[in-house]
Amino acid sequence: MISELLYIGVLLITAGAVSWIYFPNSFLKRYLLKNRDTSYRIRTEDALKHFFDCEERHLTGTLDSLAGFLNISRDKAAMVISRLQENKLIEAERDGIYRLSQQGRSYALRVIRTHRLWERYLADETGTDQMTWHYLAEKKEHQLSSDETDELAAKLGNPMFDPHGDPIPMKDGEIPQRKGFTLAELPVLETAQIIHIEDEPEIIYSQIVAVGLYPGIHIRMISSDKDRIRFEANGEEIVLSPQIAGNITVSALAFNEVIPEEYISLASLQVGETCRVISIAKAMRGQQRRRLMDLGIVPGSVIEVKFSSSSHDPRAYSIRGALIALRKEHTSLIYVEKTGV
């Protein structure tokens, strides 16, 4: 029995070896080559992103910074750089300091565009957890072709910002700039809107997410000193350290935005109370947001809390003549003003 198995095994190995020699373009080899291609592409694109990032932050892109960013040895980083130079994607500015060429810049912008569009897609069209958006987009950005990216953008309605508030580069490579300043710089008692939350490093991002902040939320500064920053976000008081607040960018409110006197959520109303909708929080995204708007929950709608279920959640609301049950997790993101009984 064993000798038979051995016999078959030897036969198979021989057949494999023979076909390797006679048919060098076998699937296996092609597969291996393709793999090398993709990892080559990933490394190239990540390197370009790094140099782009350096320019944005007015830092210098060097061999060492690249090696650190890609987490590879200096030798390998040197190979990547020489390859990028060969392809005229980067040029040496001075000795040891590199910056993107015109071509390299537009390539980098294309990768960033795919990344941010994919994050937008994950946020709006799927139910993936927001802590995984960045990670998934890091992979996806190397997989979509330029055409596929444009298709994705068209499908999403050419969005302007990713869910973190970063602008999405346009097809022609133009990247819109939004003027903002960090949260720590907001004067006391001033009102502003969060326009961007940096999603790296993850440990800080997860703390910002944990206190419930997201781009689009309105904030009012209460007090700020070098140890802690106290502010109100949609009616709730939040305290952050200045270091974390540095990763949050805010800007003045857009001209057509209404600031409510005080934030009351639909969930906080009692049965029998009536209210008028002021706004739906930006944290309510994608399908659920569209569903609510389809039901007629838009700024100005009048809603009455009719009754609650045996277990208090969901509750039934009278909306434009229809009786609709909604869960608390959603009604707590609808801001209203009471209009009496």
Place this chain on the structure above:
Amino acid sequence: MNLNEHILKEANKLRFQIGENIHDAVISSIYQEANSIAGNAILLDRKKHAKVIDSKVDRIVTSKTWGFAIMFALLALVFWLTVEGANVPSGMLASLLVDTLHPFLKSVATQIGFPWWLSGVLIDGAYLALAWVISVMLPPMAIFFPLFTFLEDLGYLPRVAFNLDAIFRKAGAHGKQALTMSMGFGCNAAGVVAARIIDSPRERIIAIITNNFSLCNGRWPTQILIASIFIGTLVPPLYSGMVTAGAVITVALFGILLSLIVSRGLSNTILKGEPSSFSLELPPYRKPRLLQILYTSLIDRTLFVLWRAIVFAAPAGVLIWLTANITIDDKSIAHLFTVWSDPFALLFGLNGVILLAYIIAIPANEIVIPTILMLTVQILGMDNLGSGSGVMFEADSVSLTADILVAGGWTALTGVCLMLFSLLHNPCSTTIYTIYKETGSIKWTVLATIIPIIMGFTLCFIVAQGYYFLIN
């Protein structure tokens, strides 16, 4: 730069100045416009009265004290009416289709001069399976679904979803899954179709995949029969009826519990990325259109049962007959498979006959017991029983069934494991086909098929091995 490009550029610049709230602003202005048009054109005074009554009823059926009591009472009533009411017509159909028409067809076939194998395949195989499915399935379907539709038409069912939503929310599912689950107790395929009422993609797939955990009416008779033979007899005769009913209800409730657990598991793992939303409309109460309900549900269900019997059960009947009648060295294929798979099946507290019955009776759970009886009799060589070698049959009395099964080596453990396996095995082929049609995805279909099977084998293994361990 030509004009078009220039305009596009200008538009893009403006987009940034306007900000992201433009969509909300547009939608709310549309609503405002519609509102003012409607306000000018429509007078609102009708239905004021009806609404007051509605909200009074709503207060009661969703209240803490009465909500659940009313719900359980109504659902229990529906199930009781179905089980009790279906007995008589089922018996009548069986005596007509199986006891009268079957021998008649056989004698006709003999007179025409059909060879034995042809009349075997067509009449003992295809026809008998078809007759069985119709007589077992049609009456409960014809009673259950009109009752269900009545409650729905009344406007009560959405309130059930409303009351139970809290439980389903914790399982990552939609309150309306309570309704598809209840429909699953009638028929899993119908429950899967009913999942269309769930408009959120993730929750809908959850409802579809877990529907099989509702014990459908094809499986109730098996549960009741096995429970009365192997569990009812463990206690004094006085209590046996109660214990039997208790055992079956326990299995059904266990199924509900499992469907919640699996829902939660699915929504936290495989289905994590699917989009999800929640809203539940509570329509006003209204007078049900009785005649329309009766007509449409009777026609719909009858057609569905006939379609299923012809498309799925009849071919299964052919297959069953063939496995029992094709012989190698004087032993039928069924016999050989049973003997071969017996040691494996015993690990799970089952036996080779049960395993084979579940494989060849995938199309319809209704014919599992007739197949099991046929196989047992054939293997034991009890030729005086049943309607001839290799023909499905149902024993005239429960005690006779019990005698056959005990002679086939069944114990209380086999009974318990069969009850569990009947709850937890692949959906019938009609349901599998329906799942594929509804989801359009091979992935979800395969998942819905193998999850219960794996769970069934695992649970039976644990129970059987635990029992052997305790015995020794």
